[in-house]
Amino acid sequence: MTTIDRDTPPPALPGAMPGSAAAAAPSASLAAIVRRRRRSTVDNPDRGALSSADWRRPSVKHTWRSMHFLLLVLLLVWCLGPLLLLGKFAFTPTQDILTAPMAVFPNGPTMHNVDQAWNRYHIGQFFMNTVWFALGAWFTQILVATTGGFVLSVLRPRWAKVLNWAVLATLFVPAVVLLIPLYKIIVHPPVGDSLVNNFFAVWLPAGASAFNVVLVARFFDSLPREIFEAARVDGAGPFRLFWHIVLPMSKPIIGVVSVFAVIASWKDFLWPFLVLKDDSVKPLSVYLQSMANVDKGTLMAALAISTLIPITMFLVFQRMFLRGAGLGGAVKG
Amino acid sequence: MTTDDVVTVAPGPKPARFQVHERSKQRGTPATWVRRGGLTALLFALPILFIFGVFSWWPIVSAFVMSLQKTNLTDAPVWVGLDNFRAVFADPLLPTVIKNTAWFAVLALIFGYPVPLIGAVLMSELRRRKGLYSVLAYLPVVVPPVVAVLLWKFFYDPRPEGVFNTVLGWVGLGPYPWLADSAWAMPSLVLEATWAAAGGTVIIYLAALISVPAELYDAAEVDGASVLRKVWHVTIPQLRGVLFITLILQIIGTAQVFLEPFLFTNGGPNHATETIMLHVYNLAFANLGNNFGQATALSLLLAAFLAVMSLVYFRLTRSWSQS
Numbered sequence: 001m002t003t004i005d006r007d008t009p010p011p012a013l014p015g016a017m018p019g020s021a022a023a024a025a026p027s028a029s030l031a032a033i034v035r036r037r038r039r040s041t042v043d044n045p046d047r048g049a050l051s052s053a054d055w056r057r058p059s060v061k062h063t064w065r066s067m068h069f070l071l072l073v074l075l076l077v078w079c080l081g082p083l084l085l086l087g088k089f090a091f092t093p094t095q096d097i098l099t100a101p102m103a104v105f106p107n108g109p110t111m112h113n114v115d116q117a118w119n120r121y122h123i124g125q126f127f128m129n130t131v132w133f134a135l136g137a138w139f140t141q142i143l144v145a146t147t148g149g150f151v152l153s154v155l156r157p158r159w160a161k162v163l164n165w166a167v168l169a170t171l172f173v174p175a176v177v178l179l180i181p182l183y184k185i186i187v188h189p190p191v192g193d194s195l196v197n198n199f200f201a202v203w204l205p206a207g208a209s210a211f212n213v214v215l216v217a218r219f220f221d222s223l224p225r226e227i228f229e230a231a232r233v234d235g236a237g238p239f240r241l242f243w244h245i246v247l248p249m250s251k252p253i254i255g256v257v258s259v260f261a262v263i264a265s266w267k268d269f270l271w272p273f274l275v276l277k278d279d280s281v282k283p284l285s286v287y288l289q290s291m292a293n294v295d296k297g298t299l300m301a302a303l304a305i306s307t308l309i310p311i312t313m314f315l316v317f318q319r320m321f322l323r324g325a326g327l328g329g330a331v332k333g
Numbered sequence: 334m335t336t337d338d339v340v341t342v343a344p345g346p347k348p349a350r351f352q353v354h355e356r357s358k359q360r361g362t363p364a365t366w367v368r369r370g371g372l373t374a375l376l377f378a379l380p381i382l383f384i385f386g387v388f389s390w391w392p393i394v395s396a397f398v399m400s401l402q403k404t405n406l407t408d409a410p411v412w413v414g415l416d417n418f419r420a421v422f423a424d425p426l427l428p429t430v431i432k433n434t435a436w437f438a439v440l441a442l443i444f445g446y447p448v449p450l451i452g453a454v455l456m457s458e459l460r461r462r463k464g465l466y467s468v469l470a471y472l473p474v475v476v477p478p479v480v481a482v483l484l485w486k487f488f489y490d491p492r493p494e495g496v497f498n499t500v501l502g503w504v505g506l507g508p509y510p511w512l513a514d515s516a517w518a519m520p521s522l523v524l525e526a527t528w529a530a531a532g533g534t535v536i537i538y539l540a541a542l543i544s545v546p547a548e549l550y551d552a553a554e555v556d557g558a559s560v561l562r563k564v565w566h567v568t569i570p571q572l573r574g575v576l577f578i579t580l581i582l583q584i585i586g587t588a589q590v591f592l593e594p595f596l597f598t599n600g601g602p603n604h605a606t607e608t609i610m611l612h613v614y615n616l617a618f619a620n621l622g623n624n625f626g627q628a629t630a631l632s633l634l635l636a637a638f639l640a641v642m643s644l645v646y647f648r649l650t651r652s653w654s655q656s
Contacts, residue, residue: 048458048542049563051554055460060560064458071455075469079532083472085496086484101496140384148381157374167381170389172643176589176610177636180617180629181392181399184406190387207384238373267478269592274618285479289596292483300487303480314475315468321475322467325533326540 083307090114090304094297113301121291121298123284123305130283133272134265136199140207141261142254149216150242154228164217170210178205179270186275201275206265212257219253220246259317259324266310400630405623417630424627429604430612433594436519437526437608438587445527445534445583450576452531453538454568467539471532478529482596485525486512489597512598515605522593522606530586534579541575542568574649581646585639609635 054060089097091109100106117123148167152160182205186195195201223246231241247254269285276282282290284306291299314321366372400417404410421427456466473481488496489511498508511521549567558566591610594600600607600615607615609631617628 049454049550049568050458050560051550053554054560064455067455068459071452072466072469075452075466078528079469079472082484082488082528083476099494100499101490101494102499144380144384147377147379151374151378151381155370155374155377157371157378160374163378163381166390167385170385170393172640172647173389173393174585174589174636174639174643176613176632176639177396178389178392179613179632180625181395182388183617184395184399184625185387185392187406204384205388207380208389210389213381238370238377242377263475269479270595270614285477288477288479288483292486292596296487299483303484307476307480310475310477311472314472318464318468322471322536325471325474325536 083311086300086304086307089297089300092297092300094295097296097300110297113297114305116295116298117301117305121294121302123287123302126279126282126284126287127306127309129276129281129287130266130285132199133202133268133276133283134262136203137206137265138258138261140203141209141212141257144207145209145212145216145257146247146250146254147242148213149220150238150246152213153217153220154241154246155238167210167213170208171214182271183274196275197278197281199276199281202265202268202272205271206261212260215257216250216253219250223249255320256324259320262313263310396629396633399626400633401626403626406625413626417626418634420627421631421634426604426607426612430607430609433519433604433606434588434590434608434610437523437590437594438584440520440523441526441583441587442580444523445531446580448527449531449534450538450572453535453542454564456535457539457542467536470535473528474530474532476529478592479596481529482525482593485528486597489521513602515602518598518602518606522597525597526587526590526593534583537575537579538572541572545571577649578646581642581649585642585646588635588639588642 050060050064055064085101088104089101090113091111092105093107093110093112096103096106151157152164152167186201189195227245227249228241231245236244265283267285268283269289272283273286273289276286279287288302288306291302399410401412401414402410403413403416452470456463456470459466490496490498491508491510491513492498493502493508495508495511497511501507501509510517512518545568549571550563553563553567589610590608591614594606594608594611595614598606600611613628613632613635616624616631
C-alpha cells in the first residue's frame with residue numbers, strides 16, 4: 001500500500017498568488033467568488049438568507065411570494081415593455097404611432113414600415129456591415145489574446161515580465177485618451193493611405209484589449225504543466241503545443257472572449273461613427289443614428305430589426321451571456 | 334463546452350515555463366538564443382507587440398505629445414507648450430461640462446445604485462424561475478445602445494400624445510417636457526442610461542450574493558435572527574466589496590458618458606447636457622472643429638482623474654482577494 005502516501009498534489013489556495021500579483025488580482029477575486037459559490041452550492045443547494053424553516057412560516061412565505069410577484073410584474077413592464085412597444089410600433093402605421101402610441105393597432109397592423117426599412121433604407125446591407133465588423137474584431141481579439149497569453153503564460157521568455165507590465169498598464173488608461181491619437185493614426189497611418197472607411201480601422205484597434213489578454217493568460221496559467229512537459233518529451237515544438245494542446249483546452253475562455261468581442265462590436269458607436277463613414281462600410285449603429293429623422297414608422301421598424309439579432313443571440317446563449325456578465329463584473333465591469 | 338471551467342482559474346504557484354530544449358549552460362550567441370526558443374517566443378509575441386504598439390502604447394505617448402501641439406492633423410503640428418491646457422482652463426464651458434458630468438454621475442447613482450441591489454437580493458431568494466428573472470433583467474443590456482436611445486427619444490416626445498406623457502396622463506400627471514427643458518433633460522438621459530445598464534449590475538450582485546457563505550446564515554439563525562436582520566446584518570455586509578467595486582466602475586463609466594447626450598440632445602438645450610466627453614468630441618470633430626490639441630489636453634485631465642479612481646479600485650480588489 002505504498003500508493004497511500006502518494007497523494008494528489010495539494011489544491012491551489014485561492015488567495016496565494018506569488019509572482020505577478022498584479023495580473024492575478026482581479027481574476028483571483030473572481031476565482032474566489034466562484035469557488036465559494038460552487039462549494040456552497042454543493043453543501044446547501046437552496047440556501048439564501050431565507051432558510052427552509054423560514055419558507056414554511058406563512059407570514060414570511062406570503063410576503064416574499066408577493067414581493068417576487070411584484071418584482072416579476074415590474075421586470076415585465078420596465079424591461080420587456082419598451083421592447084414589446086417597439087415591436088408593436090414596427091407594424092403600426094406612422095399616423096397611429098404619432099397620435100395614439102399606446103393603442104393596440106387602432107387602424108389595423110401594416111407591413112409598410114418593415115418593407116420601407118428593408119427595401120428603401122437597405123437595413124440588410126448595414127446589418128451585413130456590422131457582421132463583418134464583428135467578425136474581424138473577433139478574429140483580432142482572439143489572435144492577440146491567445147498568442148499573447150501563450151507568450152506570457154507558457155513560453156515566458158525573459159522579457160515577458162516587461163511585456164506583462166506594459167499590457168497591464170493600459171488597463172489604467174481610459175478609452176477617452178486614445179480617441180484622438182488613434183484617429184490621427186487611422187487618418188495618417190505610418191505606412192500606406194488613410195484607413196478611414198476601411199474595416200481595418202475598427203478591426204485592428206479592437207485587438208488592443210488588455211482585459212482579454214489577462215483573462216486568457218490567467219486561464220493558460222491554470223492548465224496542467226505536466227501535459228506540456230509530456231508533449232515536449234514527445235517532440236512537440238511550441239507551434240504544435242499551441243495549436244494542438246493549448247487552444248483545444250482553452251475552448252471555454254475563448255468562448256467567453258468571443259461573446260464579449262461580438263457584443264462589443266455590436267454596441268460600438270463613437271469609434272465606427274468617426275472612421276466608418278461611407279454607406280458601404282457603415283455598421284448598423286452608425287446608420288441608425290443617421291436615420292433619426294426619417295418617418296417614425298420606418299425608423300421603428302429599422303430599430304426593431306436591429307434589435308432582433310442581439311436578442312435572439314442572447315436568448316440562445318443566455319447562460320454564456322449571464323456567466324460572462326457576472327465574470328465581467330468581478331474582473332472589470 | 335461549459336463555461337464553468339473558466340472560473341477555475343486558480344492562481345497557484347506559478348508553474349514552470351515551457352522550454353523547447355533543456356537550458357544549456359552556454360549563453361550569449363544568437364544561435365543559442367534561437368535554439369532556446371527566443372525566436373519562436375518573439376514570433377508568437379508579434380501580434381500583441383504590433384497591435385498594442387500601434388493602437389495602444391503609441392497613441393498613449395502621442396496623446397501627451399499632441400496636448401503640447403497645435404494641430405489640425407493635416408498641416409505640420411506646431412509646438413505650443415502648455416497653451417492647450419491654459420485654453421482648457423480658460424474655456425467658459427469648462428465649469429458647465431464638469432457640473433453636467435457630475436450631475437449625470439450623481440443622478441446615475443441615485444437612480445441606478447439601490448434598485449439593482451434590492452432587485453438582486455429579492456431574486457437571490459427565488460427558488461424557481463430564477464433564470465426567467467435574470468433574463469428579463471438583462472434584456473435591455475443586449476439592446477444596442479443606439480437603438481435604445483432612439484427608441485427612448487421617441488418615448489420622451491413632449492407632446493401630450495407622447496408615449497410617457499400618455500402613460501402618465503392615465504394617472505393624471507403631466508404632460509412633461511422631458512428632453513426639451515434644460516432641468517428635465519439630464520434626468521431623462523439618466524433614466525434611459527439606467528434602463529440600459531441596470532441589468533448588468535443586477536447580474537454582478539447576483540453572482541456575489543450566491544457566494545455569501547451559507548454558514549453565516551446558519552449561524553445567524555442559531556442566534557435567532559429574523560429574515561430582515563439576516564439580510565441587513567449578513568447579506569449586505571458580505572456584499573460591501575462588490576458594492577464598492579460597482580460604485581467605482583459606475584463613476585468611471587459615467588465620467589466618460591457620451592452616447593446619451595450626443596444622440597438625445599447633442600448637449601442641449603442650452604448646454605444643459607453637454608458632458609466632458611461630448612465637449613472633447615465637439616472640440617475635436619464637431620462645430621468648434623479641429624481643435625485637436627485642446628481636446629487631447631482635456632481628455633488627459635479627465636484620464637488623470639479616472640486613473641486615480643481605477644488605482645483605488647485596483648488596490649481594493651487586490652487587498653480583498655488576498656484576504
